[in-house]
Amino acid sequence: MSLALGAHVGAHMNAHTAYTVLDLIGTFAFAISGAVAARQRRLDLFGIVVVTFMVACGGGIVRDVCIGAIPPAGLSNWAYLAVSLLAAALTIAAYPQVRRLRHPVLFFDAIGLGLFAVAGAQKTWIWTNSAETAIVLGMVSAVGGGVLRDILLSRVPAILEREIYASAALLGASVQMGLTYFDWSSFWTPWVATAACVALRLAALYYGWRLPVFQTRDLVKKPPRKAAADEASQDAH
Amino acid sequence: MSLALGAHVGAHMNAHTAYTVLDLIGTFAFAISGAVAARQRRLDLFGIVVVTFMVACGGGIVRDVCIGAIPPAGLSNWAYLAVSLLAAALTIAAYPQVRRLRHPVLFFDAIGLGLFAVAGAQKTWIWTNSAETAIVLGMVSAVGGGVLRDILLSRVPAILEREIYASAALLGASVQMGLTYFDWSSFWTPWVATAACVALRLAALYYGWRLPVFQTRDLVKKPPRKAAADEASQDAH
Amino acid sequence: MSLALGAHVGAHMNAHTAYTVLDLIGTFAFAISGAVAARQRRLDLFGIVVVTFMVACGGGIVRDVCIGAIPPAGLSNWAYLAVSLLAAALTIAAYPQVRRLRHPVLFFDAIGLGLFAVAGAQKTWIWTNSAETAIVLGMVSAVGGGVLRDILLSRVPAILEREIYASAALLGASVQMGLTYFDWSSFWTPWVATAACVALRLAALYYGWRLPVFQTRDLVKKPPRKAAADEASQDAH
Numbered sequence: 001m002s003l004a005l006g007a008h009v010g011a012h013m014n015a016h017t018a019y020t021v022l023d024l025i026g027t028f029a030f031a032i033s034g035a036v037a038a039r040q041r042r043l044d045l046f047g048i049v050v051v052t053f054m055v056a057c058g059g060g061i062v063r064d065v066c067i068g069a070i071p072p073a074g075l076s077n078w079a080y081l082a083v084s085l086l087a088a089a090l091t092i093a094a095y096p097q098v099r100r101l102r103h104p105v106l107f108f109d110a111i112g113l114g115l116f117a118v119a120g121a122q123k124t125w126i127w128t129n130s131a132e133t134a135i136v137l138g139m140v141s142a143v144g145g146g147v148l149r150d151i152l153l154s155r156v157p158a159i160l161e162r163e164i165y166a167s168a169a170l171l172g173a174s175v176q177m178g179l180t181y182f183d184w185s186s187f188w189t190p191w192v193a194t195a196a197c198v199a200l201r202l203a204a205l206y207y208g209w210r211l212p213v214f215q216t217r218d219l220v221k222k223p224p225r226k227a228a229a230d231e232a233s234q235d236a237h
Numbered sequence: 238m239s240l241a242l243g244a245h246v247g248a249h250m251n252a253h254t255a256y257t258v259l260d261l262i263g264t265f266a267f268a269i270s271g272a273v274a275a276r277q278r279r280l281d282l283f284g285i286v287v288v289t290f291m292v293a294c295g296g297g298i299v300r301d302v303c304i305g306a307i308p309p310a311g312l313s314n315w316a317y318l319a320v321s322l323l324a325a326a327l328t329i330a331a332y333p334q335v336r337r338l339r340h341p342v343l344f345f346d347a348i349g350l351g352l353f354a355v356a357g358a359q360k361t362w363i364w365t366n367s368a369e370t371a372i373v374l375g376m377v378s379a380v381g382g383g384v385l386r387d388i389l390l391s392r393v394p395a396i397l398e399r400e401i402y403a404s405a406a407l408l409g410a411s412v413q414m415g416l417t418y419f420d421w422s423s424f425w426t427p428w429v430a431t432a433a434c435v436a437l438r439l440a441a442l443y444y445g446w447r448l449p450v451f452q453t454r455d456l457v458k459k460p461p462r463k464a465a466a467d468e469a470s471q472d473a474h
Numbered sequence: 475m476s477l478a479l480g481a482h483v484g485a486h487m488n489a490h491t492a493y494t495v496l497d498l499i500g501t502f503a504f505a506i507s508g509a510v511a512a513r514q515r516r517l518d519l520f521g522i523v524v525v526t527f528m529v530a531c532g533g534g535i536v537r538d539v540c541i542g543a544i545p546p547a548g549l550s551n552w553a554y555l556a557v558s559l560l561a562a563a564l565t566i567a568a569y570p571q572v573r574r575l576r577h578p579v580l581f582f583d584a585i586g587l588g589l590f591a592v593a594g595a596q597k598t599w600i601w602t603n604s605a606e607t608a609i610v611l612g613m614v615s616a617v618g619g620g621v622l623r624d625i626l627l628s629r630v631p632a633i634l635e636r637e638i639y640a641s642a643a644l645l646g647a648s649v650q651m652g653l654t655y656f657d658w659s660s661f662w663t664p665w666v667a668t669a670a671c672v673a674l675r676l677a678a679l680y681y682g683w684r685l686p687v688f689q690t691r692d693l694v695k696k697p698p699r700k701a702a703a704d705e706a707s708q709d710a711h
Binding site for chain 3: 045
């Protein structure tokens with residue numbers, strides 16, 4: 001990459017100090033959710049740290065690899081690792097308290113989702129100048145960590161069968177790119193896009209909105225694994 | 238990447254319009270197989286779209302990341318996304334009809350397999366000039382999407398335990414690279430290589446050919462739980 | 475990448491012929507462990523070869539993609555593929571003998587772990603000049619193959635819930651980077667770092683050391699299925 005583009009990216013990033021703080025809050029909320037899931041699966045100390053880090057940084061690492069931002073920020077910026085370690089330590093030391101945090105965690109997770117989707121879309125746009133790539137990778141930045149967590153824990157990724165989650169990230173990345181692409185972008189663009197994502201996610205949580213699942217006749221005849229998955233998704237609410 | 242190489246790649250790609258059409262047919266066949274699998278697992282609307290897109294484009298994205306073709310064509314070329322969305326919409330709207338397509342789907346899937354293996358090998362060769370990398374990544378282009386689908390659906394990838402599928406892709410990529418490497422390549426090279434892959438795959442389907450599975454005494458004697466524990470204590474890490 | 479850096483990397487690598495030999499021994503030990511696991515899962519011939527190759531080379535490929543060393547050495551250097559094929563062939567042809575190798579395999583695996591962690595950290599340092607990235611990717615080089623094996627075989631990666639394994643790789647990569655970063659590096663640096671990793675791993679095996687697992691009251695009280703459902707409803711996404 002040319003130095004000029006490097007400087008441009010650098011300037012763009014430094015302009016948003018408040019943004020960086022919110023990014024770290026989002027990372028922290030994601031990391032807490034990873035640490036809780038890892039501890040519930042009874043992984044050992046190291047396993048908890050790895051899963052925590054993957055949830056917090058995995059989506060961004062996949063995005064950076066796909067756009068050629070080498071080495072990925074999640075690996076080269078010590079702040080992400082530090083936040084992950086902090087979240088893992090907190091979850092281990094104060095598990096009952098963290099468990100009781102369900103609502104705050106869901107709230108910050110929704111904010112993290114919006115911030116990651118918008119920041120991921122923006123970074124991809126700067127590096128590739130492709131709006132489609134920016135929307136797809138903005139969503140991947142936001143939900144990739146959770147997908148990697150579920151792959152590591154050997155279960156079907158939750159975002160594929162439950163709730164309006166990735167769709168909210170898709171909305172946030174699309175609003176950001178729509179405004180940017182048609183040159184309506186301003187100081188408020190990322191905040192509007194983030195707010196759209198967060199609002200959709202919180203409304204879906206509050207009202208229990210879900211995307212349709214399509215019943216198929218051949219499934220009625222199928223094995224018990226299906227029933228277990230169904231049971232799990234029913235118990236969830 | 239230098240502009241000269243970019244132009245070379247561009248010229249090479251533009252020369253094959255018929256090729257592009259067949260590539261999209263292959264993508265469509267792959268996408269249909271992904272959408273059917275996702276719908277059978279009762280994923281929601283979004284989950285179906287994601288799995289469909291991964292099956293259609295996942296292998297190519299992994300290849301492009303490995304050869305440095307950034308951003309991957311599967312993300313930056315809207316045609317692949319459009320074909321995936323079309324396949325997902327068709328599978329949702331006309332599921333009984335699509336289900337009845339088993340034989341046409343297997344036929345187009347075999348053609349997609351051959352085209353992806355050969356095109357993947359050729360693209361890798363142009364970017365890396367390494368015949369071994371081209372053969373391995375040609376195969377990965379063809380089967381990677383199916384492997385990612387099975388990882389997302391939390392099952393052992395079908396290609397690792399069933400049928401002559403990846404081996405047919407390996408044959409196609411190897412024929413392409415063999416002819417190219419020893420400078421016997423001509424206008425017909427990709428078609429011969431694709432035909433070799435498709436013929437082997439269809440013959441294996443028709444005659445039920447399979448690769449050998451090696452029986453092990455210790456697996457026959459033990460119940461699954463016990464075998465798993467033994468396996469855990471046996472393997473090195 | 476500039477030619478000068480390329481030459482530097484080349485010179486650095488060529489200097490260590492003994493190192494290359496030990497690297498291939500480590501690759502071979504990793505490959506044997508992959509082939510044994512694949513055969514126990516009754517994968518077919520092709521599945522065994524793929525899993526063997528992934529265990530031997532997967533970690534290095536992930537590292538090379540993350541640092542931009544394109545195409546990854548595991549794909550472009552035929553020696554790694556040849557060693558993997560040899561290990562797969564041996565495991566298929568002489569399975570009872572290989573099964574009886576438990577202790578030698580664990581021993582060579584520990585040596586491979588140390589060599590991969592240190593070499594991975596060193597390569598990452600040369601390419602990125604970031605000590606944190608080098609430590610993380612050094613560990614990834616060493617354990618990534620095993621994690622990919624477990625993901626392909628649809629089980630929770632062993633390193634997340636068992637034994638001191640990844641932690642030993644972390645120690646090796648950290649010692650290497652600590653000495654390099656503070657300019658205490660010498661001819662002996664990689665050997666000291668490798669020895670630290672191997673010694674910790676072998677001692678942990680011999681004395682049965684493990685990392686702590688944190689018991690949680692809610693898991694003890696619930697049957698597994700119920701706990702999983704609770705987990706699904708608890709974590710954020």
